[in-house]
Every structure is written in C-alpha cells, then in structure tokens.
Amino acid sequence: MRKIYFLFILCVGFTTCTEPYENEITDFEDILVVQGLITNDVGPYSVYLSKTISLNSDSAIYVEDALVTIMDQLGNVEVLTEINPGHYITDPGFITNIGYEYQLSIKTIDDLEYISDPVALNEGPTIDRLYTEYKEEYHFETNEYLKGVSIKANSTSWDNDQENLYFKWDYEETWELEQRWDGKEIEFGDWSQLIDYNGGNSDEVCWSKDYSTDIILDEMANFGSNNINGKEIVYLNELNYKPFYGYSILVKQYIINESIYKFWTFLKENNIENGDVFDNIPYNATSNIECINNKDEKVYGYFDAAYRSEKRLSFISPVHDVAFANINDRCRASNMELATFKQQIFGATPIYAITISLVQDDERIIFTHQKYCVDCLEICSTENKPSYWIF
Numbered sequence: 001m002r003k004i005y006f007l008f009i010l011c012v013g014f015t016t017c018t019e020p021y022e023n024e025i026t027d028f029e030d031i032l033v034v035q036g037l038i039t040n041d042v043g044p045y046s047v048y049l050s051k052t053i054s055l056n057s058d059s060a061i062y063v064e065d066a067l068v069t070i071m072d073q074l075g076n077v078e079v080l081t082e083i084n085p086g087h088y089i090t091d092p093g094f095i096t097n098i099g100y101e102y103q104l105s106i107k108t109i110d111d112l113e114y115i116s117d118p119v120a121l122n123e124g125p126t127i128d129r130l131y132t133e134y135k136e137e138y139h140f141e142t143n144e145y146l147k148g149v150s151i152k153a154n155s156t157s158w159d160n161d162q163e164n165l166y167f168k169w170d171y172e173e174t175w176e177l178e179q180r181w182d183g184k185e186i187e188f189g190d191w192s193q194l195i196d197y198n199g200g201n202s203d204e205v206c207w208s209k210d211y212s213t214d215i216i217l218d219e220m221a222n223f224g225s226n227n228i229n230g231k232e233i234v235y236l237n238e239l240n241y242k243p244f245y246g247y248s249i250l251v252k253q254y255i256i257n258e259s260i261y262k263f264w265t266f267l268k269e270n271n272i273e274n275g276d277v278f279d280n281i282p283y284n285a286t287s288n289i290e291c292i293n294n295k296d297e298k299v300y301g302y303f304d305a306a307y308r309s310e311k312r313l314s315f316i317s318p319v320h321d322v323a324f325a326n327i328n329d330r331c332r333a334s335n336m337e338l339a340t341f342k343q344q345i346f347g348a349t350p351i352y353a354i355t356i357s358l359v360q361d362d363e364r365i366i367f368t369h370q371k372y373c374v375d376c377l378e379i380c381s382t383e384n385k386p387s388y389w390i391f
Contacts, residue, residue, distance in 0.1 A: 184352065259286075
C-alpha cells in the first residue's frame with residue numbers, strides 16, 4: 001500500500017479552499033464528490049458534481065452531462081439544468097415545502113446511478129439577535145493577551161424541546177478601506193514620465209467581501225434549553241484591520257439534518273477547518289449518498305435540506321474600547337532626490353509615484369512599493385458602496 005496525497009474537490013454551498021490530506025489509500029481517482037443543498041429560501045438551488053484529483057493536478061475535474069434530479073416524498077421530480085461544468089440548478093419556480101423529505105438522484109454518462117438518503121426540511125428557530133461582547137484572548141504570535149470583540153448569536157425559542165436540533169453557521173464579512181494615497185506606476189528607465197505630479201492623499205474608498213472558512217457547528221442539546229444563546233460566530237482581536245473604517249457581517253444559520261451534522265463534525269474534528277468553494281474530504285468521511293448499481297463505488301459529500309435564516313450586524317472601530325488596527329499604518333513612502341532615484345536598481349518591483357516635484361535645484365520623488373496604498377482595489381473587490389452599508 002503506497003502513501004499518496006490527494007484532493008477531494010467539493011463545491012460547498014454553505015460557503016471554501018483546498019489543502020492536501022494525507023492517507024493510506026491505493027486509488028483516489030474518479031471518485032464522485034457531491035454537494036447539494038436546498039433550503040426554505042427562494043431558489044434556484046445548486047448541486048455541484050466533481051471528481052477527486054491528485055495533488056499534482058492543476059485543475060478541477062467536473063462531472064458534466066449528468067442527469068440530476070430531486071424528488072420529494074409525494075413523488076414529484078425536479079430535473080436540474082447544468083449551467084456550468086459540474087454545476088446543476090433547479091428551475092427558479094421550484095419551491096420547497098416545510099416538513100417534506102427530499103432525495104437527490106444522479107445518473108452519470110457512464111451509467112453509474114447514485115441516490116441520497118431522504119433528508120427532511122424541518123422548521124426551526126431563526127437568528128434572533130447578533131451582538132458584540134468584549135473578550136481577551138491569548139495571541140501566540142505576540143505572546144500576549146489581546147483585546148478583542150466576540151460576535152455572538154442568539155436564536156429564537158423553539159417549542160419542540162423533545163427533538164434535538166443541529167446547527168451550522170456561515171458568515172460573510174464586508175469591510176471598507178479608504179485608500180491612503182493617489183499614485184501612478186512609474187516604468188523605470190522611461191524618464192519622460194517624470195513630470196510634475198501630486199497625487200497626495202486620496203479620497204478613494206473600496207469595499208471587500210470575505211467568506212467564512214471555518215466550520216461552526218452546535219446542537220440544541222448542548223445548551224440545555226430551547227434556544228441557542230451566546231454562540232460565538234467569530235472573534236476579532238485588536239490587530240484585525242477590517243473594522244477600522246467600517247465592518248458588516250451577515251450571519252447565516254442553517255438547521256441541518258443529523259447525518260450532515262455528523263459529516264461536518266468529522267471534518268472539524270480532523271482539523272479540516274474550511275468551508276469555502278472547494279473542500280477536502282477525507283476518504284472515510286461518511287456521505288449520505290451511495291452508488292446503487294455498483295456498491296464498490298465510493299462517494300464523498302452530501303445532500304441536505306436545511307432551514308435557513310440570517311441577520312446582519314454592522315459596527316466601526318472602536319467597539320467596547322477596542323481600537324482596531326488601521327492597515328494604512330503599514331504604508332511606507334520613500335522621499336528621494338530624482339537624480340538618486342534614477343540611479344537605483346529596483347528590479348521587477350513596481351514603483352508608484354505619489355509626488356514628483358521638478359522644482360529647479362530640488363527635483364524629488366515620493367514613491368511607494370505598496371500597490372494597495374495607491375490602489376485600494378488591490379486588496380478589495382469593488383468601489384461600489386454596498387446597499388446595506390450604513391457608514
């Protein structure tokens with residue numbers, strides 16, 4: 001038995017990234033990986049199909065031209081449409097029903113047939129409140145306790161205290177960055193570019209959206225009550241720069257089926273703390289999907305029906321007397337005589353001029369190597385203010 005590295009590609013609908021997982025296995029290729037999720041929200045819903053790949057592979061393998069269907073307990077069948085390689089969606093008019101059970105069926109072009117266990121879309125509590133709370137936590141890199149803010153969630157109460165409920169949370173962070181300077185890139189050696197220029201301080205603003213990559217789970221039984229109270233979703237210490245100019249978090253709560261809860265718990269306990277667009281699934285992570293015409297065919301991933309709710313919280317530094325870091329404090333500029341600048345060898349490192357002064361007997365240039373300091377889109381995704389932005 002030989003040791004290899006492999007990647008299991010899973011397009012996770014809750015939200016992902018990839019890391020190698022080491023295990024003893026003789027064959028890793030052509031194993032179907034499934035991610036499917038339907039909720040109480042308005043569709044369309046997505047099912048992603050891919051194949052496991054070796055670590056040396058430089059691209060994902062998507063399962064195309066499959067027949068993918070979702071069937072409810074009454075026998076109603078929804079046929080999904082492939083809109084991108086390996087990405088199948090329901091018709092926008094497809095509506096889920098609370099209390100119904102659903103099954104996913106897949107038939108690939110090589111005539112392998114897969115079916116999921118029935119999963120129920122059961123109603124449950126929603127997110128009642130998001131709030132911040134002061135917290136100090138030990139930081140290994142600085143070897144000290146840092147001040148910070150814990151973002152916590154409470155749920156509404158649930159009358160059915162005889163049934164245990166299983167929860168998963170994801171979140172989207174949006175944060176603002178005010179660009180430090182205006183600047184222009186200088187092509188070294190082309191001195192015709194060196195004309196009087198004063199970019200100076202900038203009024204450009206950008207926003208970035210980040211998605212959770214950790215696995216946040218819990219079950220109602222752990223709280224000894226009929227509601228979730230004080231569940232920590234994310235912790236931000238004072239070194240975090242996201243809240244400095246403004247921060248907004250959208251928390252999504254899913255009430256998932258027990259088999260899916262066990263699936264994610266296995267990943268979490270095996271230190272696979274990810275949950276973005278592509279996940280690694282260890283070979284022995286239990287799936288609720290099986291191949292019905294070849295029992296030797298392994299399947300990874302899941303299909304679930306989850307009751308979903310969400311809530312947004314926004315704040316700006318400082319919070320609870322915690323002053324968050326300003327990423328612009330890392331911006332550094334050099335002030336140099338132009339004659340000296342022309343003699344420098346910067347190699348392939350880009351140069352961004354902030355100020356060029358051609359005053360006689362005092363020709364100077366102020367420049368930086370840090371592109372994000374003169375172009376906030378270097379680390380942000382848009383200059384369009386989000387509709388929910390309150391700052």
